[in-house]
Amino acid sequence: MATTIKDIARKTGVSHSTVSRALSGNSAISFQTSEKIRAAAQEMGYQPSAAARSLKTNRSNAIGVILSNVADPFFSEIVFGIEECALEAGYSLFIAASQHEPGREKKIVQAMMEHRTDGVILCSSSFSSEQGFQLLKYGFPIVVVNHQAAENFHYSIYHDDIDGSRQITRHLIELGHKQIAYLGNTLSGRTTLDRLHGFELEMKSAGLPIYGNLIHNENGGDAINGYQSVETFLKVQPRPTAIICFNDMMAIGVLKALDSAGVKVPEEISVTGFDNISMSAFTSPALTTLDQPKRSIGKEACQLLLSLIRTQENNPSIEPKEKILKGKLLVRQSTAKPNSRSI
Amino acid sequence: MATTIKDIARKTGVSHSTVSRALSGNSAISFQTSEKIRAAAQEMGYQPSAAARSLKTNRSNAIGVILSNVADPFFSEIVFGIEECALEAGYSLFIAASQHEPGREKKIVQAMMEHRTDGVILCSSSFSSEQGFQLLKYGFPIVVVNHQAAENFHYSIYHDDIDGSRQITRHLIELGHKQIAYLGNTLSGRTTLDRLHGFELEMKSAGLPIYGNLIHNENGGDAINGYQSVETFLKVQPRPTAIICFNDMMAIGVLKALDSAGVKVPEEISVTGFDNISMSAFTSPALTTLDQPKRSIGKEACQLLLSLIRTQENNPSIEPKEKILKGKLLVRQSTAKPNSRSI
DNA sequence: TATCGTAGTGCACACGTGTGCATTGGAGAT
DNA sequence: ATCTCCAATGCACACGTGTGCACTACGATA
Numbered sequence: 001m002a003t004t005i006k007d008i009a010r011k012t013g014v015s016h017s018t019v020s021r022a023l024s025g026n027s028a029i030s031f032q033t034s035e036k037i038r039a040a041a042q043e044m045g046y047q048p049s050a051a052a053r054s055l056k057t058n059r060s061n062a063i064g065v066i067l068s069n070v071a072d073p074f075f076s077e078i079v080f081g082i083e084e085c086a087l088e089a090g091y092s093l094f095i096a097a098s099q100h101e102p103g104r105e106k107k108i109v110q111a112m113m114e115h116r117t118d119g120v121i122l123c124s125s126s127f128s129s130e131q132g133f134q135l136l137k138y139g140f141p142i143v144v145v146n147h148q149a150a151e152n153f154h155y156s157i158y159h160d161d162i163d164g165s166r167q168i169t170r171h172l173i174e175l176g177h178k179q180i181a182y183l184g185n186t187l188s189g190r191t192t193l194d195r196l197h198g199f200e201l202e203m204k205s206a207g208l209p210i211y212g213n214l215i216h217n218e219n220g221g222d223a224i225n226g227y228q229s230v231e232t233f234l235k236v237q238p239r240p241t242a243i244i245c246f247n248d249m250m251a252i253g254v255l256k257a258l259d260s261a262g263v264k265v266p267e268e269i270s271v272t273g274f275d276n277i278s279m280s281a282f283t284s285p286a287l288t289t290l291d292q293p294k295r296s297i298g299k300e301a302c303q304l305l306l307s308l309i310r311t312q313e314n315n316p317s318i319e320p321k322e323k324i325l326k327g328k329l330l331v332r333q334s335t336a337k338p339n340s341r342s343i
Numbered sequence: 344m345a346t347t348i349k350d351i352a353r354k355t356g357v358s359h360s361t362v363s364r365a366l367s368g369n370s371a372i373s374f375q376t377s378e379k380i381r382a383a384a385q386e387m388g389y390q391p392s393a394a395a396r397s398l399k400t401n402r403s404n405a406i407g408v409i410l411s412n413v414a415d416p417f418f419s420e421i422v423f424g425i426e427e428c429a430l431e432a433g434y435s436l437f438i439a440a441s442q443h444e445p446g447r448e449k450k451i452v453q454a455m456m457e458h459r460t461d462g463v464i465l466c467s468s469s470f471s472s473e474q475g476f477q478l479l480k481y482g483f484p485i486v487v488v489n490h491q492a493a494e495n496f497h498y499s500i501y502h503d504d505i506d507g508s509r510q511i512t513r514h515l516i517e518l519g520h521k522q523i524a525y526l527g528n529t530l531s532g533r534t535t536l537d538r539l540h541g542f543e544l545e546m547k548s549a550g551l552p553i554y555g556n557l558i559h560n561e562n563g564g565d566a567i568n569g570y571q572s573v574e575t576f577l578k579v580q581p582r583p584t585a586i587i588c589f590n591d592m593m594a595i596g597v598l599k600a601l602d603s604a605g606v607k608v609p610e611e612i613s614v615t616g617f618d619n620i621s622m623s624a625f626t627s628p629a630l631t632t633l634d635q636p637k638r639s640i641g642k643e644a645c646q647l648l649l650s651l652i653r654t655q656e657n658n659p660s661i662e663p664k665e666k667i668l669k670g671k672l673l674v675r676q677s678t679a680k681p682n683s684r685s686i
Numbered sequence: 687t688a689t690c691g692t693a694g695t696g697c698a699c700a701c702g703t704g705t706g707c708a709t710t711g712g713a714g715a716t
Numbered sequence: 717a718t719c720t721c722c723a724a725t726g727c728a729c730a731c732g733t734g735t736g737c738a739c740t741a742c743g744a745t746a
Contacts, residue, residue: 001401002459002481004702015726020704030724045480047456051397052702055731058344060394062437062458070426071419071621079413083440087447092454094405095438097426104430111435113390115405116345137388138345223625252625259627278414279622282566282595284602347732358696363734373694395732398701 003044012040023048054116063305064094064117064140066108068124073277074247074294075123078145081298082121089306091118098124100187105131113138119305122147125188141308143301146191154320155308157301159327161191164290165198165244167329168272171288172242173206175337177270181214181240183229183250185221192217192246195274199244214240221246226253234261241269241338248273248280248289255283255334266336276330285333292327300325346387355383366391397459406648407437407460407483409451411467416620417590417637418466421488424641425464432649434461441467443530448474456481462648465490468531484651486644489534497663498651500644502670504534507633508541508587510672511615514631515585516549518680520613524557524583526572526593528564535560535589538617542587557583564589569596577604584612584681591616591623594630598677609679619673628676635670643668 009016022029022037054060067075096108109131119141144156182199184192203210216232218225245251251273265271273280273289280287352359365372365380397403410418439451452474462484487499525542527535546553556579561568588594594616608614616632623630
C-alpha cells in the first residue's frame with residue numbers, strides 16, 4: 001500500500017490534519033513542523049491519492065478529450081497542443097476515440113461522467129447529438145474544436161475554414177485557373193460545407209462559374225478517399241485544371257491517383273490540400289496547402305476550458321465564447337499556371 | 344451535485360448499502376428491491392463516482408499510456424489497438440507524451456502515481472531509466488512496447504525487428520542488389536540497432552560485404568531526417584543501389600530528396616520503409632515496407648497488462664513474459680532490380 | 687409451541703484527504 | 717499575578733462507495 005498522510009503523521013508525531021495543511025502550504029503550520037513533514041513525505045515517497053482528493057474537493061484534475069480517431073494526423077497535432085497546456089497546468093488527459101460508433105460514444109461519455117472529469121474537449125467532427133446532449137446535461141464545461149454542430153455548445157475554438165478556402169481558391173484564380181474542382185468529405189459535416197462555401201464565394205467574387213459536376217464528395221477524409229475520387233474528375237469534360245481537396249490526406253491520395261494515371265501535377269492539374277499536416281511537405285510535388293495553426297488551436301481550446309473550470313466555481317454563467325483562428329496559405333509545388341493542353 | 348447512492352436510498356426507502364449491493368448485482372437482494380432500485384437509478388441519472396469507488400477498492404479502472412509523441416503515426420496506431428481493448432474491458436486511458444523531455448517525464452510519472460493507475464503501458468522508445476525505475480519502484484504492472492531497455496522490465500510486447508529487417512534485406516538481395524545502404528535513427532536506440540543487425544545478418548548470410556560508408560544514422564525518425572540523409576548517400580562512390588530506411592517516415596523523406604535530386608526510384612535506387620504506416624501506400628512510387636501489426640501489438644500489450652492486473656491481486660509474482668510478433672514484407676513499387684547505370 | 691435456518695436488509699466502519707471549530711500554551715499587556 | 721490574544725495544532729466530521737456483521741421476520745422442523 002502507498003504511504004498516506006496518516007503514515008507521515010504517525011512518523012512525525014503530529015495529526016494527519018497538520019500533515020495535510022503542511023503539504024498544501026497552509027501558513028498556519030510552523031515552519032519547523034512543515035519542514036519536518038515535507039522531509040518525511042519526501043523520504044517516504046508520499047504521493048497524494050487523486051481519488052481521495054477528488055472525493056473531497058469534487059475536482060478531478062483531469063479533462064476528457066474525445067476524438068473521432070486517435071490515428072488522424074490532424075487531430076493528433078491538436079491533441080499535442082492540448083496536452084502541452086494541460087500538463088503544465090497540472091491536469092491529466094483522458095483520451096478516447098469514438099470511431100464514429102454510437103456504442104463507443106456512449107461508453108466514452110459514461111466514462112467521463114464516472115470519472116467526474118473537470119471538463120471535456122470535443123474534437124470529434126461528428127459526434128452524435130444524443131451523446132453530446134448527455135454531456136451538456138451532466139453540466140460539464142465543454143469546449144468544441146472545429147465541430148460541426150457548434151450551435152449546440154457555448155464555447156468553441158474554430159479555424160476560419162471559409163477564409164482559408166477563399167485563400168486557396170484565390171491563389172488558384174490568380175494563377176489563371178477557371179475550371180476548379182472541389183473535393184469534399186461528407187463525414188466532416190460543417191467543415192466541408194464551410195470550405196465549399198469559401199470556394200464558392202471566391203469564385204463568385206471573381207466572376208467565375210461554378211460547375212456542378214466539378215463538385216464531388218467522398219464519404220471519408222483519408223488518402224484512399226482522395227484516390228478514389230480522381231476517376232470521377234478525370235471523366236469530366238472539359239477536365240478541371242485544379243482540384244481543391246478537403247484536406248491534405250485526400251490531396252495525397254489525389255496526387256497518387258494522378259501519378260498512376262500519368263497526369264502531371266502541377267503541369268496538367270494543380271492540387272491543393274488543407275491543414276498542412278507534417279507529411280504534406282514531403283509529397284512529390286510538395287503540397288500547396290493551408291497552414292492551420294493546429295497546435296495553437298489545441299492550446300487555445302485547453303486554455304479556454306481551464307478558464308471555464310476556474311470561473312465556474314465562482315460564477316456559473318459566463319457568456320458564450322467562440323474563438324476563430326485564421327490559417328495561412330502555404331504555396332509549394334503542387335500548384336502552377338494552368339496548361340493550355342488541359343483546357 | 345451528482346446523484347449518489349444515498350439519494351437513491353432515500354427515494355426508494357432503503358439503506359445505501361442495499362442500493363450499493365443491488366447495483367453491483369449482489370444476489371442477496373430480492374429481485375423486487377433490485378428492480379425498484381435500478382429503475383430509480385436510471386431515472387435519476389445515477390453515475391457511480393469513480394473516485395469514491397477507487398478509494399474503497401484501490402482500483403482506478405484506468406491505465407496509463409506513455410508515448411514519446413502523440414502525433415507519431417506509428418505509435419498512434421498502437422494506441423488505437425490499446426484503446427480498443429481497454430474500452431471494451433471498461434478501462435479508461437490516461438495518455439501523456441514525454442517529448443523526450445525529462446521535465447515532462449517526471450510530471451507524467453507523478454500523475455500516474457497520484458491517479459493510482461492500475462497499470463502502465465510504456466510506448467516511448469526512449470524513456471529515462473530514472474523515471475522508469477520510479478514506475479517500477481511504485482509497483483505498477485508495466486508492459487513495454489518496442490522499448491529499448493526492455494531488460495529492465497518484465498513484460499514486453501515486441502515486434503521482431505531483426506527478422507523484419509532480414510526480410511527486407513533478403514528481398515533486395517533477391518532482386519540483385521549488392522550495394523545496400525542502411526539509414527538508422529539514433530534516437531530509437533535498440534530498435535534501430537536490431538534493424539541494422541538484421542540487415543547485417545542477411546548480408547553476411549548471402550556472402551555480401553557491408554560497407555561502413557553505407558551505414559548512416561540520423562538523429563530522429565521523421566521525414567526531414569530522411570530527407571537530410573540523402574546528400575550523404577549520393578556522395579558515396581560507388582553509389583548504393585538501395586537504401587533501407589529505419590521507418591516509413593524517413594523513407595518518405597528519402598523519396599522526396601531523391602526526386603528533388605532527379606534520381607529515379609526504383610530505376611536508379613530502390614528504397615524501403617518499415618512499419619507500413621497508412622501513408623506509405625500513397626507515396627509515388629508506393630513504398631515497399633515491412634507491415635508491422637501495429638494494432639495487434641497495441642491490443643496484445645493491453646491484454647497482457649489486463650491479465651497482469653487481474654492476477655496481481657491473487658498471485659503477486661508471475662513469470663516474466665515477452666511476446667514477439669512478426670511482421671510481413673509488403674512489396675510495392677519502390678523496389679526493383681538494380682540498374683547497371685547506377686553501379 | 688419452541689427452535690432453527692435462512693433470505694433480506696440495515697448498521698457501522700473504512701478508504702485518504704480537507705476543513706471548521708475547539709483546544710492548548712505561551713508571550714505580552716495591565 | 718491575572719487576563720487577553722494569537723500562533724500552532726488536534727478533533728471530528730464529511731466526501732461516496734463497499735462490506736463484515738448483526739438483526740429481523742418468516743417458514744420449516746421437531
